[in-house]
Amino acid sequence: MAAAADxxxxWSDLDxxxxxxxxxxxxxREIWHKTTELHAENEKARSELEGKARQNFVAPDTRINLNVGGQIFETTAGILCxxxxxxxxxxxxxxxxxxxxxxDGTFFLDRDWWIFRHILNWLRTDALPQDPMVLLEMYNEAMFYRVEGLCRAIKALPQPDCRFKAARN
Structure with a gap:
C-alpha cells in the first residue's frame, strides 16, 4: 500500500x-521570437542610419599615406574602411x-606608430599578436580609432593577464 502511494x-511529481x-x-519560444523581431528591427534601423550617413569613400584601391607619430605608413582606402x-x-x-x-596628401596622426603597425596588420590580415601588453595597448588605440571589430576580437581572446582582464570589463 505504501509503495503504491509512493x-x-x-508519478504526480513527474507530471x-x-x-x-x-x-x-x-x-x-516566446523570448526567441521576440529576440528575432528585435534583431530584425535593429537591422532595419541600421540600414536606415547607414543610408542617412551618406558615406562616400574614395575607391578601395586608392593609396592613402599616413604619418603616425613620425612613421610613414602606406595602405589603401579599402583596408582603412x-x-x-x-x-x-x-x-x-x-x-x-x-x-x-x-x-603632400599625407594624414598626420599624433599617435604611437609602433602600436599602429599592429592595428594596420590586423586590418589587413585579422592576425593578432600574442603579447598581452601589446594587446592591451592595441585595445586602447582601437578605442581611440573606434575600430570596433578589433576591440571585439581582442575582448574575445582568452587572456591570462589579470590587468588585461580588468581593463576589458
Whole structure:
C-alpha cells in the first residue's frame, strides 16, 4: 500500500515537472521570437542610419599615406574602411575627411606608430599578436580609432593577464 502511494506521488511529481518544462519551453519560444523581431528591427534601423550617413569613400584601391607619430605608413582606402564607422575610414571620406591631409596628401596622426603597425596588420590580415601588453595597448588605440571589430576580437581572446582582464570589463 505504501509503495503504491509512493509511486502515485512520484508519478504526480513527474507530471508536475513535465507541465513546468512545457511552460518554460513555451516561454523560451516566446523570448526567441521576440529576440528575432528585435534583431530584425535593429537591422532595419541600421540600414536606415547607414543610408542617412551618406558615406562616400574614395575607391578601395586608392593609396592613402599616413604619418603616425613620425612613421610613414602606406595602405589603401579599402583596408582603412574595413570598419566603415572608424576614424580611419573617416580619413577616406571623399567629401569631407575627418582631418585635412598635409600639402603632400599625407594624414598626420599624433599617435604611437609602433602600436599602429599592429592595428594596420590586423586590418589587413585579422592576425593578432600574442603579447598581452601589446594587446592591451592595441585595445586602447582601437578605442581611440573606434575600430570596433578589433576591440571585439581582442575582448574575445582568452587572456591570462589579470590587468588585461580588468581593463576589458
Amino acid at each position: 509511486a502515485e506521488r512520484l 508536475a515537472h513535465e507541465r513546468e518544462l512545457r511552460r518554460e519551453g513555451y516561454q523560451l 574595413k570598419d566603415r564607422w572608424s576614424v580611419l575610414a573617416a580619413l577616406c571620406d571623399r567629401d569631407e575627411p575627418i582631418i585635412a591631409p598635409d600639402d
